Amino acid sequence: MSAGRDAIMGGLRRALKRGAEESDAAARQAVDRRLDAATRGPVPARAQVPPAAQVDLFEAMAVEQAATVTRIPSLEAVPAALADYLKAANLAPKVRLAPSPDLENMPWDSQPLIEVEAGRAQGSDQVSLTGAVAGIAETGTLMLASGPEAPITLNFLPDNHVVVLKASQVVGAYEDGWDRLREIYGRNALPRAINLITGPSRTADIEQTIQLGAHGPRRLHVLLIEDTEPGPRDDDDGP
Amino acid sequence: MDPSPRAFKANAREAVLDPQLKRALAHVKVGFIGKRAKAVARLPEFDALRDAARDIKIHTLDHLDLYLERYEARVTAQGGQVHWCPTAEDARAAVLSICQRVGAKTVTKGKSMISEEIDLNQHLEANGITPVETDLGEYIIQLRGERPSHIIAPAVHLTKDLIEADFRAHHRHLPPERSLEEPRELVEEARGILRERFIAADVGITGANFLVAETGSSIIVTNEGNGDLTQALPKVHIVIASLEKVVPTLEDAATILRVLARSATGQEFSTYTTLSTGPKRPGDIDGPEEYHVILLDNGRSEMLAGPFRDALRCIRCGACMNHCPVYHAIGGHAYGWVYPGPIGAVLTPGLIGIEEAGDLPNASTFCGRCEAVCPVRIPLPKMMRHWREREFERHLTPRAMRAGLGVWAFFASRPELYHRVTGWAMRLLAMLAGRKGRLRSLPLAGGWTQVRDLPAPQGRTFHALWAARNKRTGT
Numbered sequence: 175m176s177a178g179r180d181a182i183m184g185g186l187r188r189a190l191k192r193g194a195e196e197s198d199a200a201a202r203q204a205v206d207r208r209l210d211a212a213t214r215g216p217v218p219a220r221a222q223v224p225p226a227a228q229v230d231l232f233e234a235m236a237v238e239q240a241a242t243v244t245r246i247p248s249l250e251a252v253p254a255a256l257a258d259y260l261k262a263a264n265l266a267p268k269v270r271l272a273p274s275p276d277l278e279n280m281p282w283d284s285q286p287l288i289e290v291e292a293g294r295a296q297g298s299d300q301v302s303l304t305g306a307v308a309g310i311a312e313t314g315t316l317m318l319a320s321g322p323e324a325p326i327t328l329n330f331l332p333d334n335h336v337v338v339l340k341a342s343q344v345v346g347a348y349e350d351g352w353d354r355l356r357e358i359y360g361r362n363a364l365p366r367a368i369n370l371i372t373g374p375s376r377t378a379d380i381e382q383t384i385q386l387g388a389h390g391p392r393r394l395h396v397l398l399i400e401d402t403e404p405g406p407r408d409d410d411d412g413p
Numbered sequence: 414m415d416p417s418p419r420a421f422k423a424n425a426r427e428a429v430l431d432p433q434l435k436r437a438l439a440h441v442k443v444g445f446i447g448k449r450a451k452a453v454a455r456l457p458e459f460d461a462l463r464d465a466a467r468d469i470k471i472h473t474l475d476h477l478d479l480y481l482e483r484y485e486a487r488v489t490a491q492g493g494q495v496h497w498c499p500t501a502e503d504a505r506a507a508v509l510s511i512c513q514r515v516g517a518k519t520v521t522k523g524k525s526m527i528s529e530e531i532d533l534n535q536h537l538e539a540n541g542i543t544p545v546e547t548d549l550g551e552y553i554i555q556l557r558g559e560r561p562s563h564i565i566a567p568a569v570h571l572t573k574d575l576i577e578a579d580f581r582a583h584h585r586h587l588p589p590e591r592s593l594e595e596p597r598e599l600v601e602e603a604r605g606i607l608r609e610r611f612i613a614a615d616v617g618i619t620g621a622n623f624l625v626a627e628t629g630s631s632i633i634v635t636n637e638g639n640g641d642l643t644q645a646l647p648k649v650h651i652v653i654a655s656l657e658k659v660v661p662t663l664e665d666a667a668t669i670l671r672v673l674a675r676s677a678t679g680q681e682f683s684t685y686t687t688l689s690t691g692p693k694r695p696g697d698i699d700g701p702e703e704y705h706v707i708l709l710d711n712g713r714s715e716m717l718a719g720p721f722r723d724a725l726r727c728i729r730c731g732a733c734m735n736h737c738p739v740y741h742a743i744g745g746h747a748y749g750w751v752y753p754g755p756i757g758a759v760l761t762p763g764l765i766g767i768e769e770a771g772d773l774p775n776a777s778t779f780c781g782r783c784e785a786v787c788p789v790r791i792p793l794p795k796m797m798r799h800w801r802e803r804e805f806e807r808h809l810t811p812r813a814m815r816a817g818l819g820v821w822a823f824f825a826s827r828p829e830l831y832h833r834v835t836g837w838a839m840r841l842l843a844m845l846a847g848r849k850g851r852l853r854s855l856p857l858a859g860g861w862t863q864v865r866d867l868p869a870p871q872g873r874t875f876h877a878l879w880a881a882r883n884k885r886t887g888t
Contacts, residue, residue: 178497182656185499185714186478205479208472208661209627215465215668216458235681273698294699297612313682322696330641348667362487364628366700367645368688375638376684379550379566380596381437381573382444388549388600389607390638390685 214349221312221346225402228311229341233398235314239373240386241394248399249276252338253285255397256303260288263393265334270295272304274323277338295327302328303336307358308351309344309396313372316396317351319359320367329369335391337371341402416560417749418761421772424747434744437572441563445735448679449786455681462671467790469665470726473657474717480626480659481708487629491691493704501531504709508533508618508651511705512542515649517615523633523640524548525620526564526729527653527709529751530764533618544618545610547639549603556583562745564752565677565731570744573599607639617643617701621654622673622728624706627662630690631706634673634683641687650689650701655709657725669728672788677730712764720799724759726789733783733793739776748773755783759796767800771809774800817857832876839870 192198220231233243246255260267267285271277273292282290295302304324308317316337320326329335345351348370359365375390386392414424428434453459473480485495498504504527512520520537522528522544534544534555546555550568554561556579561567568576577593580602593599619640621631631652633640644650660666674680693700716725734740734754745753750761750770758773774797783793804810805818824831846852846869854862861867872878 176497178499178503181499182497182708182710182714183478183481185710186481186656186717189714189718190475190478192478201476202479205476205483205661209483212627212662212664214664215469216461218456218458218671239681239684297608315682315686320697320700321694322698325697325699326641326645327699330638330645348670349664352663352667362490362628364491364630364688364690366690366693366697368630368690369641370682370686370688372682372684372686374684375636377549377600377637378444378678379548379553379568380576380599382440382566382569383596385596385600387604388637388639389547389604389611389642 212352217347217349218312221310221350223311223346225341225344228346229309229344229398229402231311232309232314232344233396235311236309236316236373236394236396237314239314240376241314241373241396243396243398245398245400248401249338250281251399252277252280252303252397253282253288256336257285257288259336259395259397260301263334265301268300269336270299270302270328270332272302272324272328274305276305277303294325295331297331299332301334301336302332303338304328306337306339306343307368308354309339309398310346310348310351310370311344312347315348315370315372316394317354318369318371319355319365320369321365326367326369329371330390333387333391334393334395335371335374336395336397338397338399340399414746415749416746418765418770418773419749421747421749421776424749425743425776428743428747433572433575434570437570438741438744441566441569441735442741445679445731449676449732449735450679452675452679452681456671456675459672459675462668463788463790466669466672466728466788467726469660469668470728470789473660473665474722474725477656477659477717480661481656484624484626484629484659487626488691488704488706489629491629491704493629493691493706495706495708497708497710499710501709501711504531504653504707504711505533505536507705507707508653509536509540509542511649511651511703512537512616513540515615515703517542517649519543519545519610519614520616520618521545521547521611521614521643521647522551523617523619523635523643524551524567525618525653526561526751527620527655527707528618529560530655530711531653531709533653545607545614547607547611547637547643548635549600549637549639552603552607553579556580560746560751562753563731563734564729564754564756570746611639611642611646614643614647616649616651617645617647618651618653619644621652621658621706623666623669624654624659625661625663625666625688626659628688628690630688632666632686632688634670634686636678636680636684638685641685644687644689645700648701649703649705650692651705651707652689653707653709655711656713657727669788673728673730676732676786676788716763721759721763721796723791724756724763724796726791727756727760728789729756730788732786732788733791736782736786738778738780738782743776748776755793755797756791759791759793759800762800767804767807768809771800771804774798774804832874835874836877839874842869843871845869 377388562570623632761770851866
C-alpha cells in the first residue's frame with residue numbers, strides 16, 4: 175500500500191481512537207450492516223402515490239423545470255411524434271439515435287423525411303433520441319444509464335435531447351430508481367455513468383438570472399408512452 | 414485585495430466601500446434567500462431530511478476509515494484507481510503525473526473547490542498544461558485571474574457589465590461590434606468557445622459532491638452540463654475529492670441530495686446529478702478510458718480528532734454565506750482563502766491554522782442564521798466561539814482586546830461592583846450624549862465611532878429592570 179494511504183489511514187485511526195480489537199470489530203459490523211441494509215431515509219409523501227398519479231407528477235415537475243412532455247400511445251408512435259416535434263421547433267429532420275434495438279426498430283420508414291443515424295454524438299448533431307431507465311416522479315427527473323446501447327454523449331452534446339420514456343418506467347422516489355438499477359444491473363455493479371436529468375441545461379452565474387442552454391441541451395423533450403392503465407386525471411382534455 | 418486571511422480587516426474595509434461589489438452582492442440577498450425559503454416551504458419533510466442528513470454525516474465521520482476502505486475497494490473492483498494524498502502538494506503531484514503520462518496538453522475542468530484548495534491550475538500551468546475552467550462562473554473568474562468569491566456561485570461578486578468587458582478583452586477573434594448586453598448573449602458566447610475546448614481536451618477533471626462507499630461511485634451535481642461534458646469526452650477522468658465526501662449508500666446520497674439543491678439554489682433538484690463509476694466498460698462507445706480519484710486529506714484527519722469534527726459534515730451548499738450579514742456586506746474575497754462565509758470562518762483556521770486565520774471566526778455577529786439554515790445542522794456559531802477561545806488561549810488575541818477582556822472579567826466576577834459600575838457608566842454616557850442621545854466619539858471606542866455614532870444607553874440597566882419586574886410579579 176502507498177505511503178499516502180498509510181499516512182491518511184493512520185491519521186484517521188488515531189482520530190477515531192481505533193485500536194482495541196473489540197471496538198474495531200463492532201465498528202466494522204456497524205458499517206457492514208449499514209451497507210447491506212441500504213435503509214431509506216425520509217421519503218417525501220408526494221412521491222408515495224399510485225402509479226398513475228406518479229406519472230402525472232413526473233410530467234408536472236418536468237414541465238416546471240422547462241422540459242416539454244408529449245404523451246403518445248406506443249413505441250410505434252415515436253417517429254411521427256418526433257417529426258411533429260422537429261417541425262414545431264423548426265429543426266432540421268436529422269436525428270442521432272442511441273444504438274438500441276428498441277429505438278432502431280421503430281417504424282422509421284413511416285417518416286421518410288427524417289434522416290436517422292445511430293451512434294455516439296458528434297459535435298455537429300442537433301437532435302438526439304435516447305431511451306431511459308426510469309422517470310422519477312418526485313422532481314420530474316429522468317434516469318439514464320450508459321452502456322453500449324446508450325452512449326452518454328447523446329445526453330449532453332446535441333442542442334436538443336429527446337427521451338423516450340414508458341409510463342411503466344416511472345417510479346416515485348430516487349430510492350425507487352436505485353432499486354430499478356439494482357434489479358437491472360445487480361448489486362454493486364453500476365454502469366459507468368448514471369445521469370439524473372431534470373430539465374434542460376441552465377446557469378445563473380451572471381447576476382443570478384437563469385439562462386437555459388449553458389453547455390448541455392437547450393431543450394429537453396420527453397415522449398411519454400402510455401403503456402399502463404391510465405388513472406383518473408383532472409386535466410384529461412385530449413391529445 | 415490581499416489573498417490572505419491575515420489581511421482580513423483591511424480587505425473587509427476595502428470591500429464595504431466598493432460600490433460595484435455592493436451592487437453585485439445585492440443579488441445574493443434577493444436571489445438565494447427567497448428561492449430557498451420557497452423550496453423549503455414546498456417540502457413538508459424538509460426538517461426531517463435535515464436531521465437524517467446530519468445523522469448520516471455523523472455516522473460516516475465516526476466510521477470514516479472503514480467507509481473509505483470500502484469505497485476504495487469498490488472503485489478498484491470497477492477498474493478505477495484511488496490516489497491517497499495527505500497534502501495539497503501530494504494531490505497536485507498526483508494530478509500532474511497522470512496528465513504527463515498521457516501527454517495531456519489541455520485539461521477541461523468542472524467546478525471544484527478542492528482544486529482551488531490545492532491551487533491546481535497554477536501548478537498545471539507552471540508545467541505547460543493548460544487548464545480550462547468550464548463552469549460559466551469559473552470560466553469568467555479564470556479570465557480575470559481571480560478566485561471564486563462563493564462556493565457555488567464563483568462570480569457572484571461581478572456585475573454583467575464587468576463580464577462583458579472581460580469577454581471583449583479576451584475573445585478578440587469575435588467581431589468587436591457584437592452585442593453582449595444581455596446575459597443570454599454572454600452565455601451563448603461562452604458556450605460556443607467552451608464547446609471546442611470540451612472536444613479538444615485530453616483530460617477532464619471534476620470535483621465530487623459525494624463518494625458512495627456501496628458502489629464506488631463519485632457523484633457530481635451541476636446545472637450547466639459542463640461537468641458531464643468534462644468527464645464524457647476526454648480519454649481520462651480525474652475526480653478530486655476530500656475524505657469527508659464519502660457516504661455509505663445510494664439511499665444516503667438520496668437523502669442528502671434532497672436537502673442540497675434546495676439549500677443551495679432553491680431548486681427542487683439540480684439539472685444534472687451524475688454518478689460515475691470507473692472507466693468505460695467493454696462495448697461502451699464513449700466515456701473515459703481511465704478513472705482516477707484524488708483523495709485529499711490536507712488537515713481533515715486532524716480536524717476529525719478535535720472539537721471541529723462537526724464542520725466536516727458540510728455539503729458545500731453555500732446556504733450559510735447566502736444568509737450571512739457579514740458575507741452580504743463584504744463578499745467572499747475579503748476572507749482571503751478558499752472558503753468564505755461562516756463555514757469558511759470555521760474551516761479555514763482548521764485547515765491552515767488559527768495563526769493564519771484568527772480574524773475569520775471573529776467576523777460574525779452571532780446572529781445564528783447560518784446554523785438555522787444549515788442542511789446538516791452544523792453549529793457554526795458555537796464553533797466560531799471555540800476558535801475565539803483557542804485564539805485567546807494561545808495569546809493570539811490583540812493586546813488591547815485582552816486587556817479589555819481582563820477588565821470586563823474583573824467586574825463580571827464581582828456582581829455587586831458590576832451592577833454599580835454599569836449603572837454609573839450608563840448615566841455618564843447618557844449625560845455625554847446630551848439630548849440627541851448619540852455619541853460622536855468616545856475614548857477607546859474609536860473603531861466604532863469613526864464610521865457611525867454610538868447610541869447612548871437609555872433608562873435603567875437590565876439588572877435593575879429585571880429586579881423591578883420580579884418585585885412587581887412577586888417571583
